[in-house]
Amino acid sequence: xxxxxRSHYINFITIRHTIPIYNAAKLLLELLAxxxxxxxxxxxxxxxxxxxxxxxxxxxxxxxxGAQEAKAQSPQRAAIGVVFDGTxxxxxxxxxxxxxxxxxxxxxxxxxxxxxxxxGADWQHARPFSGTNGLGWYAGVGAQLAFRDHGxxxxxxxxxxxxxxxxxxxxxxxxxxxxxxxxxxxNNNSDFDASTFSFGxxxxxx
Numbered sequence: 789x790x791x792x793x794r795s796h797y798i799n800f801i802t803i804r805h806t807i808p809i810y811n812a813a814k815l816l817l818e819l820l821a822x823x824x825x826x827x828x829x830x831x832x833x834x835x836x837x838x839x840x841x842x843x844x845x846x847x848x849x850x851x852x853x854g855a856q857e858a859k860a861q862s863p864q865r866a867a868i869g870v871v872f873d874g875t876x877x878x879x880x881x882x883x884x885x886x887x888x889x890x891x892x893x894x895x896x897x898x899x900x901x902x903x904x905x906x907x908g909a910d911w912q913h914a915r916p917f918s919g920t921n922g923l924g925w926y927a928g929v930g931a932q933l934a935f936r937d938h939g940x941x942x943x944x945x946x947x948x949x950x951x952x953x954x955x956x957x958x959x960x961x962x963x964x965x966x967x968x969x970x971x972x973x974x975n976n977n978s979d980f981d982a983s984t985f986s987f988g989x990x991x992x993x994x
Contacts, residue, residue, distance in 0.1 A: 867963050869990030875971040875981065876934050876944075877901040883988055891915055893926070908932035908948060922956040926967075947972040952986075961992040 871883040881899030888894050895910040910930030917923050930948040935941075952967020966987040972980045 866993040867990035868993065869963070869988055871897055871899065871986055871988035873897075873899055873906070873969065873984070873986040875932075875946075875948075875969070875984040876904050876906055876936075879904070879906055881906070883990065885990065893928075895930070903938035904934060904936050906932055906934040910948065910950065912950070914954070921958045924954050925952070926954060927951045932971075942976055944976055945974045947974065950986075956992060963990045963992055964988070965990070 865887040868884045871881055873879040879899035879901050881897055883897040885893060885895045891913050893912040893914050895912060897908050899906045908930050910928055912926045912928035914924055914926035928950050932946040932948050934944040948969050950967050950969040952965055954963060954965040956963045969984055969986050970982045971984045
């Protein structure tokens with residue numbers, strides 16, 4: 789291979805890998821911006837939020853089907869940050885994520901709202917998208933206990949299946965996630981709420 793053809797080959801490889809990374813990062817940032825726009829304009833109305841969630845999950849499904857699955861771990865091995873969860877009102881709290889080896893992650897969170905405390909733990913199967921730097925998808929299930937101290941003092945036990953996207957910024961120890969996270973309550977008039985979701989930002993520890 790002569791010098792000119794080798795130069796063209798290197799440029800082609802660079803462009804081929806840079807464009808998917810840029811598009812993937814742009815997609816995730818637009819997704820998060822869409823959530824924030826909904827929160828500020830619609831005052832947390834779940835019927836409108838659900839439209840955004842369904843669109844987000846459709847985007848995730850298209851990416852998952854169109855991407856070649858890489859055999860690697862989640863973009864973040866250990867991270868801690870803040871999380872918003874749309875179940876039980878508007879829950880805000882602290883979330884910690886830890887790699888359990890390979891594609892397996894463990895996650896725990898404690899969240900609060902008026903007169904409500906929720907504690908949860910999740911298992912996730914996470915994979916990066918081939919050809920991107922820091923963008924991945926995950927699916928999993930978790931358990932949650934929610935306590936309400938407001939007259940009736942109820943406790944709810946829930947299962948929380950989940951499907952989402954996560955993005956670790958390549959040049960900074962910051963990670964973002966957005967997921968669809970239904971709330972399947974098993975007691976106190978059991979119910980399945982498919983309109984709930986969560987998003988958060990984490991500081992990557994390692």
